[in-house]
Amino acid sequence: MARIVMKxxxxxxxDVNRIKNVARRVKAECDRGNQVAVAVSAMSGVxxxxxxxxxxxxxxxxxxxxxxxxxxxxxxxxxxxxxxxQDLGVTARSWQGWQxxxxxxxAHGKARIAEIKGEELIRRMExxxxxxxxxxxxxxxxxxxxxxxxxxxxxxxxxxxxxxxADRCDIYTDVDGVYTTDPRxxxxxxxxxxxxxxxxxxxxxxxxxxxxTRSVEMAMKHGVRVQVLSSFSDAPGTLVCDEDEIMENAxxxxxxxxxxxxxxxxxxxxxQPGIAASIFGPLADANINVDMIVQNVSQDGSTDMTFxxxxxxxxxxLKVVKDQLxxxxxxxxxxKNVVKLSVIGVGMRSHAGVAKTMFKALAEKGINIQVISTxxxxxxxxxxxxxxxxxxxxxxTAYDLDAA
Amino acid sequence: MARIVMKxxxxxxxDVNRIKNVARRVKAECDRGNQVAVAVSAMSGVxxxxxxxxxxxxxxxxxxxxxxxxxxxxxxxxxxxxxxxQDLGVTARSWQGWQxxxxxxxAHGKARIAEIKGEELIRRMExxxxxxxxxxxxxxxxxxxxxxxxxxxxxxxxxxxxxxxADRCDIYTDVDGVYTTDPRxxxxxxxxxxxxxxxxxxxxxxxxxxxxTRSVEMAMKHGVRVQVLSSFSDAPGTLVCDEDEIMENAxxxxxxxxxxxxxxxxxxxxxQPGIAASIFGPLADANINVDMIVQNVSQDGSTDMTFxxxxxxxxxxLKVVKDQLxxxxxxxxxxKNVVKLSVIGVGMRSHAGVAKTMFKALAEKGINIQVISTxxxxxxxxxxxxxxxxxxxxxxTAYDLDAA
Numbered sequence: 139m140a141r142i143v144m145k146x147x148x149x150x151x152x153d154v155n156r157i158k159n160v161a162r163r164v165k166a167e168c169d170r171g172n173q174v175a176v177a178v179s180a181m182s183g184v185x186x187x188x189x190x191x192x193x194x195x196x197x198x199x200x201x202x203x204x205x206x207x208x209x210x211x212x213x214x215x216x217x218x219x220x221x222x223x224q225d226l227g228v229t230a231r232s233w234q235g236w237q238x239x240x241x242x243x244x245a246h247g248k249a250r251i252a253e254i255k256g257e258e259l260i261r262r263m264e265x266x267x268x269x270x271x272x273x274x275x276x277x278x279x280x281x282x283x284x285x286x287x288x289x290x291x292x293x294x295x296x297x298x299x300x301x302x303x304a305d306r307c308d309i310y311t312d313v314d315g316v317y318t319t320d321p322r323x324x325x326x327x328x329x330x331x332x333x334x335x336x337x338x339x340x341x342x343x344x345x346x347x348x349x350x351t352r353s354v355e356m357a358m359k360h361g362v363r364v365q366v367l368s369s370f371s372d373a374p375g376t377l378v379c380d381e382d383e384i385m386e387n388a389x390x391x392x393x394x395x396x397x398x399x400x401x402x403x404x405x406x407x408x409x410q411p412g413i414a415a416s417i418f419g420p421l422a423d424a425n426i427n428v429d430m431i432v433q434n435v436s437q438d439g440s441t442d443m444t445f446x447x448x449x450x451x452x453x454x455x456l457k458v459v460k461d462q463l464x465x466x467x468x469x470x471x472x473x474k475n476v477v478k479l480s481v482i483g484v485g486m487r488s489h490a491g492v493a494k495t496m497f498k499a500l501a502e503k504g505i506n507i508q509v510i511s512t513x514x515x516x517x518x519x520x521x522x523x524x525x526x527x528x529x530x531x532x533x534x535t536a537y538d539l540d541a542a
Numbered sequence: 543m544a545r546i547v548m549k550x551x552x553x554x555x556x557d558v559n560r561i562k563n564v565a566r567r568v569k570a571e572c573d574r575g576n577q578v579a580v581a582v583s584a585m586s587g588v589x590x591x592x593x594x595x596x597x598x599x600x601x602x603x604x605x606x607x608x609x610x611x612x613x614x615x616x617x618x619x620x621x622x623x624x625x626x627x628q629d630l631g632v633t634a635r636s637w638q639g640w641q642x643x644x645x646x647x648x649a650h651g652k653a654r655i656a657e658i659k660g661e662e663l664i665r666r667m668e669x670x671x672x673x674x675x676x677x678x679x680x681x682x683x684x685x686x687x688x689x690x691x692x693x694x695x696x697x698x699x700x701x702x703x704x705x706x707x708a709d710r711c712d713i714y715t716d717v718d719g720v721y722t723t724d725p726r727x728x729x730x731x732x733x734x735x736x737x738x739x740x741x742x743x744x745x746x747x748x749x750x751x752x753x754x755t756r757s758v759e760m761a762m763k764h765g766v767r768v769q770v771l772s773s774f775s776d777a778p779g780t781l782v783c784d785e786d787e788i789m790e791n792a793x794x795x796x797x798x799x800x801x802x803x804x805x806x807x808x809x810x811x812x813x814q815p816g817i818a819a820s821i822f823g824p825l826a827d828a829n830i831n832v833d834m835i836v837q838n839v840s841q842d843g844s845t846d847m848t849f850x851x852x853x854x855x856x857x858x859x860l861k862v863v864k865d866q867l868x869x870x871x872x873x874x875x876x877x878k879n880v881v882k883l884s885v886i887g888v889g890m891r892s893h894a895g896v897a898k899t900m901f902k903a904l905a906e907k908g909i910n911i912q913v914i915s916t917x918x919x920x921x922x923x924x925x926x927x928x929x930x931x932x933x934x935x936x937x938x939t940a941y942d943l944d945a946a
Contacts, residue, residue, distance in 0.1 A: 154595065154598045154599055157599070158599070188618065191558065191618070191622055192621075192622070192625065194558045195558055195561070195562070195622050195625045195626055195629070196625050196626070196628070196629045199625045199628075199629075200624065200625055200628055202635070203621040203622075203624045203625050203628075203635070203636055204621070204625075206617060206620065206621035206624075206636050206638075207617070207618050207621035207622060210614035210617050210618055213610060213611070213614050213617075214592065214595070214611050214614055216610065217596075217607040217608070217610035217611035218595055218596070218599050218607075218611060220604065220607045220610075221596065221599045221600050221603045221604055221607045221608075222599055222600070224600070224603075224604055224607075225599070225600045225603075231606070231607070232607055232610050234610075236640065237685060237686070281641060282641070
């Protein structure tokens with residue numbers, strides 16, 4: 139007997155028949171003798187419709203009312219799935235965030251879960267009842283409904299698994315697991331059986347889009363084993379778990395890419411103490427996230443400073459720099475046609491040569507590297523966007539990741 | 543300064559622009575120096591869509607889950623109207639049934655309001671805030687969402703007005719008041735300035751379809767003055783109030799009709815003590831409502847018994863009588879092509895001759911009366927359905943109700 143949280147996203151519960159299909163999957167898990175709790179998203183399209191209502195009503199709307207409106211999507215799914223389960227003879231009931239409660243902070247629209255009171259749900263699961271919990275939503279300190287931000291249902295599921303001391307959290311989605319890279323670009327990409335939290339975190343935040351980053355952070359923090367699998371097939375998925383559970387770590391587990399970055403270069407900026415602070419302080423104050431930073435070797439008392447920001451923030455970032463930079467500089471240039479490729483693997487902690495392989499493979503294809511940054515378990519490079527597919531395939535082969 | 547509850551139905555909040563229109567009306571009421579609370583329905587069409595989801599999922603679905611699902615329609619409207627009000631500079635916030643709370647019994651799908659805790663709302667209204675309250679929903683004793691049955695938002699509004707000690711409850715709808723009869727059939731029908739609770743109750747339950755019957759009962763019980771008016775025009779509406787507020791009661795205030803009844807006749811039934819109980823007992827046990835009852839004078843130890851039931855219940859009623867009636871009878875006949883006309887007026891308490899005028903007017907048009915029943919403030923007759931329009935117009939004229 140295991141205790142399992144199953145999470146189904148918007149596509150998996152997209153219409154009445156798909157919800158019935160989900161109910162059958164839940165019942166099958168119960169029939170195996172497991173205790174099951176379910177977390178669900180809104181039916182696909184519903185959240186967008188509700189968000190559009192808010193925007194049409196007023197471009198600048200109260201985040202508390204936004205949460206009141208948008209959280210109804212998940213509420214509908216919980217009721218419908220509970221009915222579908224009952225129809226199959228499974229005892230089930232719906233739970234909204236305020237009923238459990240799922241306690242969050244008051245950051246409406248992007249709230250963080252503080253605590254889930256799991257006792258009552260555990261008591262009922264032990265009697266064979268299946269709680270169907272609304273993802274994405276919680277109860278703020280002001281007794282109002284909060285939402286966790288897009289993709290927040292993953293976080294709900296993982297937090298629920300932690301609160302219920304579940305053995306596993308199964309995230310059902312429209313892909314059947316985590317791949318070494320994007321299979322649409324690299325047909326030889328392989329599905330991973332297991333991946334560590336740390337690697338998954340890099341994969342998620344670098345654009346692999348399988349799990350919400352915060353849900354992986356939470357899983358790592360609470361040691362929740364997360365399985366990513368497809369709600370439309372019976373193929374085994376990918377288990378996201380602690381390093382200890384993985385017998386031998388691959389040098390490189392996967393290659394992620396992100397087209398969401400833009401590059402900014404300050405040319406001929408005076409090279410003096412405090413210059414980095416004077417550039418990046420105002421950007422931080424303006425809530426603009428800076429990712430990669432490179433400073434050239436100084437020549438004649440001036441240097442070039444290159445950094446990347448989210449594409450959506452580029453115009454604001456340029457304005458902040460132009461308006462607030464007190465240090466003299468020659469020119470400011472920007473480029474949106476860039477892509478960030480990242481080679482990820484916990485194995486590289488103990489192995490040298492990973493970066494060298496990357497640079498060599500890219501050089502052989504004549505691809506120019508614009509910016510490099512590294513961390514303990516990844517190497518990232520910024521290259522021209524046109525080279526994305528070519529580079530991904532070259533790296534996939536260079537690290538021996540191609541399926542046999 | 544007055545304290546007013548304004549209620550807007552589904553058509554009035556049917557889309558974003560209509561909700562903005564509602565916000566302007568609410569602001570106008572605030573600008574007059576009044577304290578305002580608002581109760582809203584779901585956007586038109588939304589509730590039907592949600593009900594359909596439930597039926598598609600399972601014909602026999604859990605009423606608690608139905609309530610969870612269907613109540614989201616009102617929740618969306620409260621958030622959108624709060625945003626629209628804020629956009630006009632009015633301080634406003636949405637309130638769900640569970641937040642106030644609106645405490646109900648546990649009769650999911652048709653719950654009755656037990657109490658509304660109004661203190662917090664009053665405190666906020668006194669500071670100029672406008673509470674936007676979800677109609678139709680409440681919180682049951684099991685901490686789950688309940689709904690009040692179709693049209694329940696009227697009841698929410700009236701109960702809210704009672705809890706807030708409001709001076710008036712304005713029900714905005716797609717008609718601009720209560721008419722002496724259906725203006726689509728009788729073009730000379732007049733809008734009433736005022737009508738008593740008792741009369742409105744008869745009008746509502748007899749098919750005038752302006753206000754939910756339970757909301758009128760509640761208004762009468764708590765002495766809430768209710769105004770029915772159009773959300774699409776500025777014409778004055780109809781005030782439903784205590785008899786004391788109406789200077790001189792008309793003999794007849796209005797003429798209602800209902801096509802929802804069917805007639806059953808038991809021919810040649812043995813006339814013996816206990817016969818009525820033996821017919822109507824089983825019908826009551828089967829939850830079939832019997833409205834009008836007539837027993838003919840007995841001849842040769844047998845009699846004819848005629849009664850009416852709701853059209854939807856006719857087949858069941860016939861089966862119950864055939865299966866369970868122990869008393870001998872010759873035949874059982876039924877007729878769906880009937881209509882019930884009712885002449886209503888508190889003035890008839892102190893005046894004779896109302897019934898006589900009715901019978902004379904119908905006789906002059908050659909209309910045969912099949913069943914008659916009377917109460918303190920109404921006279922009802924059952925006639926052939928084909929005569930509905932002819933009879934309505936004749937009675938409207940006979941009682942001097944035609945507009946000049």
